[in-house]
Amino acid sequence: MKLPKNIRDNLRFLCIEIDSLLESLESCFLGDVAVQGRRILDRGGYAYNLKVRIHNASLTELSGLNTGDASIMSLRGAEFIATDLERIAELCRESVKQINYLEDIRQLHPEAYPPMLALIREGIAMIGGAARASDSRQALQIGQLEPQVDRAYHALYKRYITALNAKHKRTESLVTALFIAHNIEQMGDALRNMSETIISANIGQPVNFERYHALQESVEHLETAVLKGPLKVVPIAETRSGSAISGVHAGSGRDRETVAIFKEGQKSKLKEERQGVESWHEIYPGLAPRILSYKKRGQSAALLIEHLPGLTFEQILLNGNRRQLAACLERLNETLQSVWTETRNKKPVAAGFIAQTRKRLPEIYKIHPEFQQSASEICGLKKPSFADLLASADAYEKELKAPFSVYIHGDFNVDNIIYDPAEERINFIDLHRSRYMDYVQDVSVFMVSNYRLQILDHKVRQRIMAVAREFCESARRFAVQQGDDSFEIRLALGLARSFITSTRFTLDKSQARSMFQRSCYLIELVLNTPIKDVASFKVPIKEIFIA
Numbered sequence: 001m002k003l004p005k006n007i008r009d010n011l012r013f014l015c016i017e018i019d020s021l022l023e024s025l026e027s028c029f030l031g032d033v034a035v036q037g038r039r040i041l042d043r044g045g046y047a048y049n050l051k052v053r054i055h056n057a058s059l060t061e062l063s064g065l066n067t068g069d070a071s072i073m074s075l076r077g078a079e080f081i082a083t084d085l086e087r088i089a090e091l092c093r094e095s096v097k098q099i100n101y102l103e104d105i106r107q108l109h110p111e112a113y114p115p116m117l118a119l120i121r122e123g124i125a126m127i128g129g130a131a132r133a134s135d136s137r138q139a140l141q142i143g144q145l146e147p148q149v150d151r152a153y154h155a156l157y158k159r160y161i162t163a164l165n166a167k168h169k170r171t172e173s174l175v176t177a178l179f180i181a182h183n184i185e186q187m188g189d190a191l192r193n194m195s196e197t198i199i200s201a202n203i204g205q206p207v208n209f210e211r212y213h214a215l216q217e218s219v220e221h222l223e224t225a226v227l228k229g230p231l232k233v234v235p236i237a238e239t240r241s242g243s244a245i246s247g248v249h250a251g252s253g254r255d256r257e258t259v260a261i262f263k264e265g266q267k268s269k270l271k272e273e274r275q276g277v278e279s280w281h282e283i284y285p286g287l288a289p290r291i292l293s294y295k296k297r298g299q300s301a302a303l304l305i306e307h308l309p310g311l312t313f314e315q316i317l318l319n320g321n322r323r324q325l326a327a328c329l330e331r332l333n334e335t336l337q338s339v340w341t342e343t344r345n346k347k348p349v350a351a352g353f354i355a356q357t358r359k360r361l362p363e364i365y366k367i368h369p370e371f372q373q374s375a376s377e378i379c380g381l382k383k384p385s386f387a388d389l390l391a392s393a394d395a396y397e398k399e400l401k402a403p404f405s406v407y408i409h410g411d412f413n414v415d416n417i418i419y420d421p422a423e424e425r426i427n428f429i430d431l432h433r434s435r436y437m438d439y440v441q442d443v444s445v446f447m448v449s450n451y452r453l454q455i456l457d458h459k460v461r462q463r464i465m466a467v468a469r470e471f472c473e474s475a476r477r478f479a480v481q482q483g484d485d486s487f488e489i490r491l492a493l494g495l496a497r498s499f500i501t502s503t504r505f506t507l508d509k510s511q512a513r514s515m516f517q518r519s520c521y522l523i524e525l526v527l528n529t530p531i532k533d534v535a536s537f538k539v540p541i542k543e544i545f546i547a
Contacts, residue, residue, distance in 0.1 A: 001074040001131045001201045007057050011078060012128050014050040014085050019124050021047070021092045026117050028099055029110040037096040047089035054082040070204070077201035081127065084190040084197075088120070091183045091190075098180045107173040108180065109159065116152045116184050119145045123191040130195075134202045143195030143209055149188030156181045204234055205246055210297050211264045215248075247307070258307045260292055267301040269432055270294070274303060276410075276431035283407050284339050287428050308427045310420035314453070317414060317467060318460065328419040328426075329467060333474040335426040340439050340478060343407035350401045351438040351490065353497040354394040354523075361390075364504045368512055371503070386520070393523045397493055399531050400486055402438035410434045412442040413449040440487065443475045444494030451545060452502045454511065461547040468545045485535040489526055492539045496522040518544055 003011070021043065027036040058075040065072055102108060123142045130138040160174050160181070192209070200206045207215070234247045248260040263270065280288035293304035311320070316328050365372050375385045384392070409416065410433025418427040450468040455461055472491075479487035500519040503512040522539070529537045 001077055001134055001198065002071055003074055003078055003131070004057065004061060007054055007061075007075075007078050008128075008132065010050050010053045010057070011081065011131065014047060014054070014082060015124055015128050017043070017047050017050065018085050018088050019121055021089055022117050022121050022124070025092050025095060026114045028096060029105070029108070029113040029117075031105065031110075033096070033099055033105065037099065040092050040096050044089065044093055047086050051082040051086040055079050073201045073204055077131075077197045080197045081131065081194050084193045085124075085127075087190050088124075088187050091187055095180050095183045098176050098183070101176050102173055104173075107170055108177045109156070112152065112156055113180075113184065116149055116188075119149050119152075120184070120187045120191060123194075127194055127198075130198050131201075134198075136199050136202045139195045139198035139202070140212075141195075142198075143192045146188040146192040146195075149191070150185060153181055153185035153188070205244075210300055211244070211302070213297070215262055215264070215302065248304070260307050261289075261305040263303040263305060264300065267296055267299050270301040270303050273430065273432035276434040277305075279407075279434060280428070280431060283343055287335070287339070287426070288431055289427065289429060305429075308418045308420070308429070309422070310418045310425070310427070312415045313417040313419060314414040316419060317450070317464060318453070318455065324421060325463070325467070327421070327424065329470060331419065331424055331426050332417065333471065336442075337474070337478050340406040343436075344482075345405045345436055347405055348401040348403055349405040349436065349438055350397070351441050351494065352397070353441075353444075353490070353493040354390055354397050357497045357500055358390055358394065360501050360504065361387075364500065367504050367507070368509075368516070371500075371516055389520065389523055389527075392527055393493065393496075396527060396531075400490060400493075400534070402440065402486070402490060403484055404482070405436045406439045408434065408437045408439060408442045410437070410441070412445045414446070414453070415449075438490060438494075439475075439478075440490045440494045443472070444491060444498045447472060447545070448495060448498035448502055448515075451499075452506065452511070452515065454506070454508060458547060465545045465547045469541055472539075472541050472545075488539050489529065489534045489537045492522045492526050492537070495519075495539065495544070496526075 021040055024036040024040050028040075058079045061075050062072065065075075099105060099108070123145045126138050126142050129135065130142060157178065160178050164171065164174050196208050196212075199212055203212075203215075234249060244264050246262045247258045248262050250257060250259045263273075274291055274294050277288045277291055281290075289306040289308050291303060292306060293302075295302045313328060313332070316325055320328070371386060373386045375388065376383045409428055409431065411430055416428060416430045418429060419425070420427070447468045450464050450471075453464055455464060475491075476487070496519040499515040499522070503515050506512050522544070525540075526537075
């Protein structure tokens with residue numbers, strides 16, 4: 001951790017102060033409560049002042065840095081370490097107060113506490129060195145002290161609970177003892193937090209122990225020849241499902257290159273993605289990245305995925321030139337139609353767009369309660385509630401099925417499509433929802449993911465809408481070629497579903513209302529179309545996707 005001298009010095013003073021307080025607390029358990037306990041209580045302000053100095057100095061340094069500066073993680077780390085150290089000081093004071101409630105300290109089994117405090121002091125003694133030297137190994141050693149403290153705490157906990165269950169006369173003393181033991185256990189948690197903070201600063205991204213070990217195990221599968229220098233992990237994104245995505249970089253300076261993508265999160269989500277990628281390799285090779293490593297730990301898992309060269313469709317859409325965007329869109333349409341043709345399955349399938357929408361209504365209403373509209377009447381015109389509108393649409397949709405199914409992406413947003421201009425190649429990422437389904441699902445998701453981009457510049461907005469319309473025309477041509485007469489009516493329901501469900505990702509009331517109204521309008525258009533006239537229905541794309 002690269003820290004300014006004043007922060008390093010104050011951090012050292014704070015570590016020394018906390019060690020001194022822990023030493024005094026040990027003496028309290030050995031019987032010297034009156035003197036050492038008073039000393040701990042009287043020195044509460046010193047640790048707090050040192051923490052504030054570190055926070056203020058870090059804030060001053062951070063204010064002069066640019067976004068992405070390598071020092072940011074170190075400075076924030078110093079703040080977190082100072083906070084955890086001061087937390088230990090607070091726990092020392094709280095423990096002394098609890099000890100003073102005891103009539104006889106021997107009721108506490110005090111001999112059990114000095115070994116626990118010795119473990120805490122051992123960790124505190126390593127904090128400064130691990131931070132100064134950016135030593136992840138030493139940071140791991142600090143974190144590994146926490147399970148030892150935890151085991152000692154649980155032994156005490158069982159001892160106290162057994163005594164309480166025996167209906168011992170010293171109930172109040174035993175409850176107090178539980179509080180004191182819990183204080184020491186929380187000191188172990190603070191040690192673990194500090195060790196994770198140092199490791200996070202060293203690799204450039206917030207990590208916990210599980211994630212760090214998963215990353216270590218994963219990168220062992222990379223060829224050592226690829227790792228030409230120090231390994232660096234750079235955060236890319238946090239998904240809505242809680243997964244964290246990072247780029248793994250090797251080398252430094254001009255030789256620095258991205259060698260893989262590291263993804264960590266819920267085991268069920270990553271297992272689905274792994275299966276999705278493997279399915280794509282079997283069904284349509286070359287479109288999905290390779291899985292380099294998959295590791296499980298409890299309920300979490302980690303994926304190391306091949307890094308794909310190129311840019312996301314979103315990046316090209318917003319920042320690329322017209323020629324590059326046109327080439328990307330053309331290649332995307334060609335790729336999709338090839339996938340749809342080669343994976344075409346004659347079995348009809350129902351997407352259930354309205355059922356998907358109704359499933360997400362509770363989340364939508366939490367963000368936008370105003371959408372939970374009741375029935376109304378305006379000048380004799382009756383308007384059903386939104387819930388009734390969806391119920392009618394759900395019943396209508398049950399009469400519809402896609403005449404065939406294809407293998408779809410399942411989450412076809414603009415940031416899940418990679419285009420490599422050099423190779424003129426399209427790749428898909430984030431494939432945990434891939435399955436055989438109505439291709440209209442991918443079409444509608446892609447179109448609305450364009451619409452919901454929060455871009456205010458009118459010219460850029462016009463370009464985004466033009467892309468959505470052109471993409472739709474390509475899908476329409478495919479539908480005509482395949483004799484898909486109900487494509488348009490299903491597209492209307494798919495767009496309605498994507499518009500309304502996308503509102504839960506924005507707090508912009510104007511944009512959310514615009515998407516909600518489009519959803520209602522499309523559903524009403526569908527409901528006003530008799531089933532026998534489905535083939536003649538057409539979505540008013542130009543009116544819906546207007547800048």
